[in-house]
Structure formats: structure tokens, C-alpha cells
Amino acid sequence: MKIAVIALGKIGLPLAVQFASKGHEVVGVDVNADVVDLVNKGVEPFPGEAELQDRLSELVPAGALRATTDYADAVPGADAVVLVVPLFVDDEARPDFGWMDAATRELARHLTKGTLVSYETTLPVGTTRERWKPMLEEGSGLTEGADFHLVFSPERVLTGRVFADLRKYPKLIGGLSEAGTAKAREFYEAVLDFDDRPDLERGNGVWDLGSAEASELAKLAETTYRDVNIGLANQFARFAATAGIDIYQVIEASNSQPYSHIHRPGIAVGGHCIPVYPRLYLWNDPEATVVRAAREANAAMPGYTVGLLEGAHGELSGQRVAVLGAAYRGGVKETAFSGVFATVQALKDRGATVLVHDPMYTDEELAKLGFDAYHLGEKVDAAVVQADHAEYAKLRPADLPGITTFVDGRRVSSAEAWPGVTYRVIGKA
Known part of the structure; x- marks a missing residue:
């Protein structure tokens, strides 16, 4: 698959690395040119993430992972786009969607048919359906559920141990349609590995929560x-x-x-x-x-x-x-x-x-x-x-x-x- 990961921060970059390590072609997008430059040199832009530097040193020279500031370079033709753009919240519990709105509008401009879009940034309930769906449809001219599919799949990892946590915990997904959910399951099963969890009645893996x-x-x-x-x-x-x-x-x-x-x-x-x-x-x-x-x-x-x-x-x-x-x-x-x-x-x-x-x-x-x-x-x-x-x-x-x-x-x-x-x-x- 061709995969785009938007925002190469302390969660997004390890995700991009994980996807690339499973044999997929991954392009990371970030507004910070310094981060993009370091990733393209195979150098971790922030310290302290277990396994990250070793994996970058292997994947970047092999051409499996690269970074860019240009959505037009990463998004068109992608099988999947994963967004991990920060959402800020003030002391009065008011979310500031500024960065996420900007990223979503730019993604919409370059979105092409057949793409799965997955938001992993933690959101208030209803945001995926009520905010991102109309914004993506308006900016792309495409129809969700027919031309592209939109799901929410929260990141559940801690910085410093992202790769271990990706294996340890079930990957939760919730789509806007059965077809989108099916594509999300297929995608995450292709990019993640899961530890055996006999303590979980459902077992470890991708869990569909229904919405x-x-x-x-x-x-x-x-x-x-x-x-x-x-x-x-x-x-x-x-x-x-x-x-x-x-x-x-x-x-x-x-x-x-x-x-x-x-x-x-x-x-x-x-x-x-x-x-x-x-x-x-x-x-x-x-x-x-x-x-x-x-x-x-x-x-x-x-x-x-x-x-x-x-x-x-x-x-x-x-x-x-x-x-x-x-x-x-x-x-x-x-x-x-x-x-x-x-x-x-x-x-x-x-x-x-x-x-x-x-x-x-x-x-x-x-x-x-x-x-x-x-x-x-x-x-x-x-x-x-x-x-x-x-x-x-x-x-x-x-x-x-x-x-x-x-x-x-x-x-x-x-x-x-x-x-x-x-x-x-x-x-x-």
C-alpha cells in the first residue's frame, strides 16, 4: 500500500515507521521543515523513543519511508491517510481545532478516490461525522462512503514505548459505514502486529466498536x-x-x-x-x-x-x-x-x-x-x-x-x- 501519515510528531512518526516496517510505501507530511529534513536524513527529531532511531536508520535509506511538507506529494493516490495532528484544549474545556482544520482542508484539496482516511487524534464525540466528513467532502468534491471512506481509530500509546504499545493493545476502529469499517480493519491488520493477550475475551487485534x-x-x-x-x-x-x-x-x-x-x-x-x-x-x-x-x-x-x-x-x-x-x-x-x-x-x-x-x-x-x-x-x-x-x-x-x-x-x-x-x-x- 501507499500510505500517507500527516503530522510527524511523537506519535505520528513512530506510526509512519511502523507502517513502513511492514513493507508499505510511506510518506510523512509535516509543516515543520526541520523535522522533515531530519527524517529524510534518517535521524530521529526527538530523543527517547525506543527503537525509533534503529528503524529510521534501516527504513529511510531503503526508500520505504520519506517525509515532505507538501500534501500534493503525499496524498494523491494514497490507499490510506492517517492523521495525528494535535488538538489543543483550553482550561474551559474548549477545543481549538485550528491545526486540525488546516490539515483537513489541505488533505481534502488533494484527496483522490479510493482512499481510506483515519483520524487518530483524540476528539470530542461526534467530530468525525459532524466536522471532518463535511469538510473533506466539500474540499474534495468526493462523497464519503462511495468515493472515499472515513473512520476514527484512536491512538492508545505512550511516548517512549510506542512500538511496544502498538503490539500490546487492541486497535479500536469505528467507521461511518460498513464498507469503511471493513477497509479500516483490512488496513490496520496489514500494518500492525499484535501480542497474544489470553486475558482478553475478544483476543488482541482490530476491534470494531460499531461507529x-x-x-x-x-x-x-x-x-x-x-x-x-x-x-x-x-x-x-x-x-x-x-x-x-x-x-x-x-x-x-x-x-x-x-x-x-x-x-x-x-x-x-x-x-x-x-x-x-x-x-x-x-x-x-x-x-x-x-x-x-x-x-x-x-x-x-x-x-x-x-x-x-x-x-x-x-x-x-x-x-x-x-x-x-x-x-x-x-x-x-x-x-x-x-x-x-x-x-x-x-x-x-x-x-x-x-x-x-x-x-x-x-x-x-x-x-x-x-x-x-x-x-x-x-x-x-x-x-x-x-x-x-x-x-x-x-x-x-x-x-x-x-x-x-x-x-x-x-x-x-x-x-x-x-x-x-x-x-x-x-x-x-
Whole structure:
């Protein structure tokens, strides 16, 4: 097959590589000429994605994968077009379709008969049918269901382990017609491999959910569940701390029963998915009080954690405080919706001198994010763990000279590792 992948970001590029590795001719489209240039040189444009560089080094020289900024070069005659263009959402749960609209209109201009179009970007329910179908039909002059087929098939992977996740989880599809769904099944079965999953009654593979709307909701549901679950864990943790209870023992005990799956509390919920997709769900269902309350609870955790520091340390005005971790989660060089921003602001609001450390970022990169860099070994009065980088589990008082208070926002350490230092962790008095 000839396949076009639109948007070569941290999901789109690994998808393009996966498709090419199955023997198909793949052209990636991106508006960023620097990304296109790097891909065509066989160089990964972003670090940290397992297997990506090795696969690029093999596929690009072999001519199986190339990149372009020109839709006219990639889309005409394609058997399938997969879009993974970002969708942005503001704090009021309003989606900004700007980039996706522009990409869809450009795709429509060059769409030819017989193409399967699959959107993988997470969307509010109804978007595929009510927004993309008329936009593609108007711009192309073609008719969906007759001249081309449109489906929604959400990405279900995490950056850093995309190829493993593609094999591990069922590929969900939802079409606007039976014929489109059949083409989507045929396509994804030809470009993906699936691990054996005896735990799944339906088995691993391509799962037809019956409609684009059901497929859209499935993605929103699985991520919103996690946000609500974490919000509940954070509520439990805040209460446990006031009652002298170790919430981690409670969670372990509760989860020993197979119907309990309580997640872990923490300083923040970050990334492109968990803090974002509940807002998309709220766009469809603004009366979802449980979802809204969980989102508010999780958004309040950086401020709550800084409050823990203030309660343990005392007045923060004039104190040097290191925030450990700019990334939204350990081992991933990404700051999308990271708790670092709210944590730093809450500390500044209390008059602290705030410094940020992250082993994955240079001083210059931290400066571009608006932070002053902290280096281990420099004097500091207190520290807050914001990201669970593996390196932070090894820290000891000597690494932060002068420290008197250590607030472990991710429970990467323990009180025993901090003799002579006031140690606090969320959910434990």
C-alpha cells in the first residue's frame, strides 16, 4: 500500500515507521521543515523513543519511508491517510481545532478516490461525522462512503514505548459505514502486529466498536477514568494525612481485592492525555460533575504540595527551593501540562527563590521554559520532587547541601534516606 501519515510528531512518526516496517510505501507530511529534513536524513527529531532511531536508520535509506511538507506529494493516490495532528484544549474545556482544520482542508484539496482516511487524534464525540466528513467532502468534491471512506481509530500509546504499545493493545476502529469499517480493519491488520493477550475475551487485534462515535468515546473514557481515579486517590491521600494514616498501605490493602484498582496520589497529572481528554469529554457532557470534580482536584495538587512544604519548613519567603523535575513524568523529555509550572508559580507566590533541576534538560532548555536551573551540589534550603526520574531515588542530603526540608511529590524516596532532614510525602502524616 501507499500510505500517507500527516503530522510527524511523537506519535505520528513512530506510526509512519511502523507502517513502513511492514513493507508499505510511506510518506510523512509535516509543516515543520526541520523535522522533515531530519527524517529524510534518517535521524530521529526527538530523543527517547525506543527503537525509533534503529528503524529510521534501516527504513529511510531503503526508500520505504520519506517525509515532505507538501500534501500534493503525499496524498494523491494514497490507499490510506492517517492523521495525528494535535488538538489543543483550553482550561474551559474548549477545543481549538485550528491545526486540525488546516490539515483537513489541505488533505481534502488533494484527496483522490479510493482512499481510506483515519483520524487518530483524540476528539470530542461526534467530530468525525459532524466536522471532518463535511469538510473533506466539500474540499474534495468526493462523497464519503462511495468515493472515499472515513473512520476514527484512536491512538492508545505512550511516548517512549510506542512500538511496544502498538503490539500490546487492541486497535479500536469505528467507521461511518460498513464498507469503511471493513477497509479500516483490512488496513490496520496489514500494518500492525499484535501480542497474544489470553486475558482478553475478544483476543488482541482490530476491534470494531460499531461507529465512529463509540470509538471516539472509548478513548475519552479510558483516559478520563484514569484522571477520575487519580483524583480519588488524591482525595484519599489528603484525608489520610490529616488522620495520621499511611495512604500507600491503604491502597495496597484495597487493591489486594480484585475489584479495587486505586491509582497512586501525586503532585500533578501531566502529559498530552490524562489532563486533556477529560476536558474534551466535558465539552460533550458539561454536566459530568464527577469528571469536573476530579479534574479540579488534580489541578489543585501542586498548590497543595507546596502547602505541605510550607507547613513543614515554615516561611518560604527568601528561601532557595529546588523543584526536581521539569518533565511531566519520569524518563520522558516532555513538559506538556507538567506540574512544574504550577509548582514553581505557587512557590514564587510565597516569595521563594525557585530553581528547577531535570537530568533530561540543559540549562538553556530550562531557561526557554522560563526557569532558573539548579545543579546538584549547590546550596538549597528545601526541595520538592515533581517528576519521578529514576535519578531522584538515589538522592541524599549531600546532593542538596543545606537542605532542611524535602517534599517527595512522587514517593520516589523515603524518610530513611533523609536523616536530619524533614521528609514529607503526599498521603502520609
